[in-house]
Amino acid sequence: MTKLKPRLSLIGIGVFAVLLLVVAPLVLTDHWLSNLGKYCCWAIAAVGIGLAWGRGGMLVMGQGVFFALGAYSMAMHLTLETAGAGVPGFMVLYDPLAPLPAFWEPFRSAAFTLLAIVLLPVIVAGLLGYALFKRRVKGAYFAILSQALAVALATLISSTIRETGGDTGLSDFKYFFGFVLEDPANRVMVYLIAAALLVVCLLVVWQLYRSRFGELLVATRDAEERVRFLGYDPATVKLVAFVLAALMASIGGAMFVPIVGIITPAEIGAAASILMIAGVAFGGRASLFGPALGAMAVGWGQSSLGSAWPEGWTYIVGLLFIVVILFLPKGLSSLLPRFTAARRSPGEQPAAGTAAPELEAVQS
Amino acid sequence: MNALVPPLLNGTAQGALLLLAALGLSLTFGQMGVINMAHGEFLMIGAFTAYLVQQVIDSSDLSIPVALPVAFVVAGLLGLLLEVSIIRWMYRRPLDTLLVTIGVSLILQQAALQTFPAQGVPVKQPGWLDGQLTILGYSWPLRQSFTIVLAAACVAILSAWLKYTSFGRRIRATVQNRDLAETAGISTRTVDRLTFFVGSGLAGVAGVAASLIGGTNSQMGAQYIIPAFLVVAAGGIGQLKGTVIAAWAVGVALSCFAYWTTGSLAQVLALILVIVFLQVRPQGLFTVRTRSLA
Amino acid sequence: MTDASLVVTDLRVEFSGFVAVGGVSFDAHLGEVRFLIGPNGAGKTTCIDAITGLSRATGSARLGGRELLGRPVHKIVRFGVGRTFQTASVFDELSVLQNLDIAAGRHRPAASLLRTRRGVDASIEQALEETGLAGELATPAGILSHGQKQWLEIAMLLVQDARVLLLDEPVAGMSQDERTATGGLLQRVAAKRIVLVVEHDMDFMRRFATRVTVLHQGKVLSDGTVAEVQADPKVQEVYLGTAGAATTAAMSVVPEAAGTPQRKED
Numbered sequence: 001m002t003k004l005k006p007r008l009s010l011i012g013i014g015v016f017a018v019l020l021l022v023v024a025p026l027v028l029t030d031h032w033l034s035n036l037g038k039y040c041c042w043a044i045a046a047v048g049i050g051l052a053w054g055r056g057g058m059l060v061m062g063q064g065v066f067f068a069l070g071a072y073s074m075a076m077h078l079t080l081e082t083a084g085a086g087v088p089g090f091m092v093l094y095d096p097l098a099p100l101p102a103f104w105e106p107f108r109s110a111a112f113t114l115l116a117i118v119l120l121p122v123i124v125a126g127l128l129g130y131a132l133f134k135r136r137v138k139g140a141y142f143a144i145l146s147q148a149l150a151v152a153l154a155t156l157i158s159s160t161i162r163e164t165g166g167d168t169g170l171s172d173f174k175y176f177f178g179f180v181l182e183d184p185a186n187r188v189m190v191y192l193i194a195a196a197l198l199v200v201c202l203l204v205v206w207q208l209y210r211s212r213f214g215e216l217l218v219a220t221r222d223a224e225e226r227v228r229f230l231g232y233d234p235a236t237v238k239l240v241a242f243v244l245a246a247l248m249a250s251i252g253g254a255m256f257v258p259i260v261g262i263i264t265p266a267e268i269g270a271a272a273s274i275l276m277i278a279g280v281a282f283g284g285r286a287s288l289f290g291p292a293l294g295a296m297a298v299g300w301g302q303s304s305l306g307s308a309w310p311e312g313w314t315y316i317v318g319l320l321f322i323v324v325i326l327f328l329p330k331g332l333s334s335l336l337p338r339f340t341a342a343r344r345s346p347g348e349q350p351a352a353g354t355a356a357p358e359l360e361a362v363q364s
Numbered sequence: 365m366n367a368l369v370p371p372l373l374n375g376t377a378q379g380a381l382l383l384l385a386a387l388g389l390s391l392t393f394g395q396m397g398v399i400n401m402a403h404g405e406f407l408m409i410g411a412f413t414a415y416l417v418q419q420v421i422d423s424s425d426l427s428i429p430v431a432l433p434v435a436f437v438v439a440g441l442l443g444l445l446l447e448v449s450i451i452r453w454m455y456r457r458p459l460d461t462l463l464v465t466i467g468v469s470l471i472l473q474q475a476a477l478q479t480f481p482a483q484g485v486p487v488k489q490p491g492w493l494d495g496q497l498t499i500l501g502y503s504w505p506l507r508q509s510f511t512i513v514l515a516a517a518c519v520a521i522l523s524a525w526l527k528y529t530s531f532g533r534r535i536r537a538t539v540q541n542r543d544l545a546e547t548a549g550i551s552t553r554t555v556d557r558l559t560f561f562v563g564s565g566l567a568g569v570a571g572v573a574a575s576l577i578g579g580t581n582s583q584m585g586a587q588y589i590i591p592a593f594l595v596v597a598a599g600g601i602g603q604l605k606g607t608v609i610a611a612w613a614v615g616v617a618l619s620c621f622a623y624w625t626t627g628s629l630a631q632v633l634a635l636i637l638v639i640v641f642l643q644v645r646p647q648g649l650f651t652v653r654t655r656s657l658a
Numbered sequence: 659m660t661d662a663s664l665v666v667t668d669l670r671v672e673f674s675g676f677v678a679v680g681g682v683s684f685d686a687h688l689g690e691v692r693f694l695i696g697p698n699g700a701g702k703t704t705c706i707d708a709i710t711g712l713s714r715a716t717g718s719a720r721l722g723g724r725e726l727l728g729r730p731v732h733k734i735v736r737f738g739v740g741r742t743f744q745t746a747s748v749f750d751e752l753s754v755l756q757n758l759d760i761a762a763g764r765h766r767p768a769a770s771l772l773r774t775r776r777g778v779d780a781s782i783e784q785a786l787e788e789t790g791l792a793g794e795l796a797t798p799a800g801i802l803s804h805g806q807k808q809w810l811e812i813a814m815l816l817v818q819d820a821r822v823l824l825l826d827e828p829v830a831g832m833s834q835d836e837r838t839a840t841g842g843l844l845q846r847v848a849a850k851r852i853v854l855v856v857e858h859d860m861d862f863m864r865r866f867a868t869r870v871t872v873l874h875q876g877k878v879l880s881d882g883t884v885a886e887v888q889a890d891p892k893v894q895e896v897y898l899g900t901a902g903a904a905t906t907a908a909m910s911v912v913p914e915a916a917g918t919p920q921r922k923e924d
Contacts, residue, residue, distance in 0.1 A: 059459055131639060135646040139459055140399045144593045145639065151590055152632040159628035212763060213771040215756045219749040226747045229710065230818060231735035231764035270586070274466055281463060314474040321467025325460050326453060 009288050013202050016289070020195040030184055034259055037191040039299035040198045041256040042276060043292040047201045048248030049280045050291030055214065056241040057221030058138070062146035063249040063276050064268035065153050066121040070250030071268065072157075072164065073120060074257040076104055077113035078173035089172075094162045101163050110177055117254045118247065125246030126239065133235035133242075138224070147270055154269030169264030176258045187259075194255040198292065201248050206288055208244075217241055275302060278317055281324050284333025294331060369502050371623040372616060377508035377577075379615020380515035383608060384573055385592040386599075387518060388566035390607045392443075393596055395539045395559050398451055399462040403592070404585030405472035406443060406564045410435035410571020411580040412476065415485045424488040428572065432514075435568035443564020447557055469585065476582035484581030493576070511573050518569060522562075523604050535559055591618075594638050600648025609649060614638070663687045664709075664822050664852050668717040671701070671708050671876075678704045680876040681717070686822070690868035691844050692854045697896065700873040702856040703744070706824045710734055710741050721822060736764060740820030744827050746807035750800030754791055754810060757799050758782045761814035785816040789843060805836040812843065822852040829862050841866035872896075 024036055045063055052058045079088045087100050106112045128149075132142060157164045164170070179186040208214050216237055220227045224234045257263050266272065275298060283294020298317075305313040324331060389403050414431040421427040446468060454461045493510050496503040526532035537545040538555045546552050574584060595614050599606030617637055621630035642648075664686045671679040679701040686692040694702045708715035711731040719726045726734050749757050755778065762779055763771070778795075786792040789809040794802065799810060808828055815823050828844075829837045837859070844853055844866060857863050863870065863884070870887045872880040880890040887893055 059462070128639075131643055135643050137642055137646055140393070140397075140462055140593075141597050141642070143459065143462060144399075144590060144597065145635075145642075148590045148594060148635050148638075152628075152635050155628040155631050159626060207772070207774075210774050211772050212759065212766075212775055215752060216760055216763065216771065218751060219757075219760050222749055222751055223747055226743075226749070227760075228731045229735055229741055230761050230814070231732050233730075233732045270590075277463065311474060311478060314470055318467040318469075318471035318474070321470070322450065322464050325464045325467070326450065329457065329460060 009206055012289060013199065013206060016202070017199045020199065021192060024195070025188055025192070030187065033191050034187060035300075035303060036296075037194045037259040038256065038303065039296040040191075040194040041252040041259065042279065042299045043295045044194070044198050044201050044252035044255070045249040045276055046280050046283075046291040046295030047198070047205055048245030048252075049276060050285055050287070051205050051208065051217075051248075052241050052245035053277075053280065054285030054287070054291065055209065055217045055221065056238055058238060058242055059140075059143035059277075060146050060242070060245060061143045061277060062148070062150035062270075062273050063245070064150040064270070064273035065146075066125060066246040066249035067253035067256070067272070067276075068153055068157070068263075068268035069120045069124065069253065070117045070255075071253030071257050071263045072170070073107065073113055073116040073250075074254040075170040075173070075263045076107040077110065078176060078257060079170050080104065080108050081177075082172065082174040090165055090168070090170075091162055098162070103163075117250055121246040121250035122243055125243045129239045129242040130235070133238045136235075147273065150268065150273045151270045154265040157265040157268075165264075167265060169262055169267075170257075171262035173258065173261060181258060181261070190255070190258045194259060197251055197255060201251070202288065202292060204244075209288060213237075213240070275317065278320055280331075282320055282331055284331030286330060287333035290331050290333035369500055371620040373499060373502065373504050374508070374623075375616030375619030376612060377511050377615070378619050379612040380512040381570065381573055381577060382588075382591055382595050382615050383515045383611035384511070384518060384570035385567065385588045386595040386607055386611055387515075387522060387604075388563035388570070389592050390596045390599065390601075390604070391522075391559055391566070392563040393593075394601045394603075395535060396451075396455065396556055397458040398455070398560075399458065399465070399593070400443075400446070400451075400563075401462055401465040401589060402446065402469040402472060402585075403465075403564070403567050404587070404589030405469045405476075406439040406567035406585070407571040407574060407588055408472070408476060408580075408582065408585035409442060410439050410568030411487065411575035411584060412480060412485070412571075413438050413568065414487050414572040414575045415480075415580055418488060425490045425492060427488075428490045428576070431572050432569055435572045436565040437568075439568025439571065440561040440565030443567075444557060444561045446564070447560040451560070452553075452556070469589075473582050473585065480582065482581070484579045484584075487575040487580050489576055507576055511577065514569070514573050518566060519604065519608060522566070526604075531555075531558060591634075594635070598638055598641055598648055603649070606649040662722050662821070662852075664719070664721050664854065666705070666709065666717070666719045669705060669708055669715055669719060670717050671704050671713050671715045677876055678713075679708065679715070682873065682876070682878050684871045684878065684881065686852045686854045688850070688852055689848060690853075691848045691866055692852070693863050693867040693870045694854060694856045694873060695858070695860075695863055695870060696873035696879070699875070701876040702873055703826055704876075705873070706741060706826055706854075706856060709824065710739060735818075735820075738819070738821030739824065740815035740818050740822065741824040742808070742811040742815070742826055742828060744830065746804065746811055748799040748802075748807050748810050748814070751798065753796050753798055754786075754794045754802070755782070755796065757810060758785060758814060758817050762817040764818065779817070781817045781819070785813040788816060788846070789813040790839070805832045805840075808832065808840070809843070812840075812847070816847070820851065822854065823847065825853070825855045827857055827859075828855060829857070829859055837862055838865075 020040070025033060028036060045067055049060055049063055052060045083089065091098065091100070107116070132145065137145070158167050160166065173181055175181060176186065176190060179189065181187065181190070216227070216232065220234045220237045227234045227237070253268070256267070276295065279295030279298035280291040281294070282298060283292070284290025301313060301316065305316065328334060385404075385407055389400065392398050392400050392403070413435040414428065417431040417434055418424060418427045421430055446465070450464055450468070451461060454464060489507055493507040495506050497506055497509055498504070526536060534545070534550045534555050535558070537548065537550060538552050542552055570588075574588070578584060591614065595611045596607060598614065599608070599610035614634060618630050618634050621633045625633070666685065667683045669679055669682045670677070682701065682705060684694070694705065696702050704713060707713040709719045709726060711726070711729055711734045715727055717727065721737055721739060724737060726737065726739065749760070752760070759775055759779070759782065762782055786795065789812055791806065791809060791813060794806065799807065802810060812823070812825070812828070825844075829840050832840065841862060844855065847853055867884050869882065870884055871878060872887055872893050874896050879896060880887050880893045882890075
């Protein structure tokens with residue numbers, strides 16, 4: 001029975017992959033396929049949140065920061081690709097004569113951009129996580145600090161109009177690594193990359209969850225001090241999960257840019273970071289599929305209800321937090337096992353009463 | 365001097381406002397481990413209360429002194445309602461209270477946005493706060509010193525209340541050892557409710573002060589909650605003097621950084637400062653030492 | 659003998675001015691079940707906290723000649739010091755096997771963490787056998803009985819291959835039968851590892867202790883075999899003054915089985 005469950009999850013990922021990579025492009029219109037791609041990007045970040053928060057107990061309320069690292073790396077490259085040899089158009093608006101800021105220059109290179117998307121979150125999360133976890137900053141302190149970071153970064157970007165596009169953000173990308181973005185075929189390709197990356201992320205956490213590391217992570221979440229007394233440094237265990245989560249957020253952000261065509265501070269600030277958490281909580285923080293599916297559901301709500309009925313959508317998100325956390329802390333995914341457990345519960349009832357027979361074994 | 369005195373004065377006033385916002389948070393977080401993210405919205409409600417009181421009492425000279433106790437009671441009752449309806453089910457899951465109250469805060473923000481004009485409402489400053497003080501040759505708006513006086517008064521009243529009244533003693537007993545307090549015949553449920561009432565009420569008072577300095581709008585609470593929490597974290601849990609010093613330090617740091625660089629960079633720098641500080645003292649400025657494994 | 663022993667010399671622990679442990683020296687060796695007893699607040703648990711790096715202390719605590727004080731907790735564990743806590747702390751959401759597997763992990767290379775577990779390590783099977791938990795392999799640790807959780811903790815120390823087992827009140831809350839079983843387990847374990855037990859339970863101490871150190875107000879009051887300690891007038895005085903006559907009476911009655919517990923020497 002224990003052997004069957006990971007196999008089942010793998011089949012689930014397979015089905016999910018077929019739905020995303022084969023069925024969706026066949027049945028969905030361009031518009032909806034692009035929307036689905038956007039949800040995939042949020043889902044990629046959400047898979048990481050599930051790893052860090054659901055399994056690792058670190059409430060990462062500022063994943064927008066890492067989402068931004070990937071997104072802005074990608075957006076700077078695409079902006080430069082569109083601008084050709086010159087300076088991006090929006091910069092010319094503010095000061096026609098000023099040169100390109102120095103930190104933009106390396107993003108002309110496609111290889112550097114891809115490297116930055118991977119390495120920047122790893123470095124930032126590595127330093128931050130090391131500093132915080134080594135000093136045993138955790139719980140609410142960690143959550144608020146990470147959120148504060150997202151607020152600070154969004155404010156910083158908003159206020160540097162000339163360097164980062166400010167509140168209007170970066171947009172109007174024409175090319176994606178040489179491919180013309182207006183071409184519907186290329187847009188499908190971009191979608192497929194995002195969807196495939198989501199599937200890869202799911203596979204990574206699937207393996208992690210069934211590995212010894214996954215067990216160690218849960219152990220660290222539930223009893224950090226106890227893990228320390230087994231000879232592990234919990235800070236290292238948490239750091240690995242945190243860095244991986246940051247990397248996934250960055251990848252999600254990077255794919256968000258060519259699919260949506262714009263990145264602004266609003267997509268990475270406190271509200272956006274909290275929305276990512278909302279999806280993960282809704283789907284089921286500690287489960288394999290919960291975070292991804294929850295994020296896609298919330299993403300769908302955000303882009304459809306959020307624009308059609310913004311007031312109502314805010315109330316719904318607020319209520320979602322209250323109801324889910326209060327009554328369903330393990331999210332929707334906890335309903336499924338509860339349902340199946342109800343059917344087979346008579347067979348397995350491990351009770352504390354089994355202590356007696358064991359005694360003899362010890363006494364002898 | 366030019367680069368030091370004005371930011372120091374402004375920073376002290378900013379710190380006083382932060383202190384007002386953090387006082388209640390430190391009380392509820394310190395005692396119950398509850399992270400109330402709707403605390404910022406209680407502050408917002410205090411500010412809107414000041415506006416509403418001004419609609420009834422025309423004279424702003426009188427309306428602000430009246431608004432202070434009214435805002436305290438209004439915000440306090442809302443806090444009580446939150447405790448009784450939601451928080452009390454969640455004492456075993458402190459981190460989850462943070463998420464639940466995010467939900468509450470979103471709803472309150474949206475409700476305020478729909479009730480009041482989106483651009484915010486004006487709160488008139490009382491006439492007796494017009495004018496300038498001259499300190500070390502620098503002129504300084506009187507309303508800034510009002511925040512400082514108000515914060516000092518709140519700290520004095522709160523610490524006297526905690527120290528000299530029997531309810532205050534019960535609160536301190538519950539903070540230090542909840543189980544023991546319970547076996548000593550203290551109703552921790554009553555203590556929790558009262559603490560939440562007072563803590564949220566203080567947010568209301570902070571809101572009145574904030575309405576005189578910045579704008580009064582639906583987003584104002586969100587601005588204060590993170591810095592206020594950072595102040596509580598840097599000050600140390602359940603320690604009034606730590607909160608006071610941390611608020612002043614963060615206020616001055618923000619104001620100095622803003623003076624030397626830009627407002628947005630100041631936020632980033634202040635945050636880095638707090639992270640570095642937590643490297644040195646992860647438990648904050650002052651700690652209550654225990655032998656427990658945590 | 660001393661090269662594999664735990665030697666604590668002049669251990670001092672202060673909590674902001676309050677001296678919890680004031681210059682305690684004792685040692686523990688292979689082949690004996692060493693007890694640390696004393697009234698409440700004597701500093702027994704604090705001694706263990708200091709040795710394991712949980713509380714900052716001065717003085718010296720050496721294991722096989724290597725200084726333990728001043729190192730981070732997980733490093734001290736890697737030197738071979740394992741401990742349990744007054745309240746059983748196992749990972750409730752993980753199974754017995756998973757709990758033990760994590761405990762065994764520190765001897766594995768880091769990369770193996772990424773792989774899935776296949777089969778059960780020999781050391782884990784041995785520990786399961788030893789502690790009588792073999793039937794509970796797949797049981798979530800959270801639903802084990804109280805006694806079983808304590809045994810699981812001891813089993814975790816065994817697979818961890820701890821050279822020193824510091825056990826903080828291992829039989830608290832156990833039934834009489836469970837105590838007997840635990841005592842036997844400790845005596846068997848002591849053949850290959852240093853076992854130091856902090857205990858309140860005088861009856862348990864009398865039945866299973868090889869040597870006893872009595873702490874009182876942060877200092878060593880008496881040291882020796884059960885019989886020697888019981889005969890010590892200072893000990894009788896302390897226990898008359900604090901725990902009352904009942905304990906003293908219980909201590910002075912030499913039980914039939916105590917004194918020389920039957921131990922498997924190798």
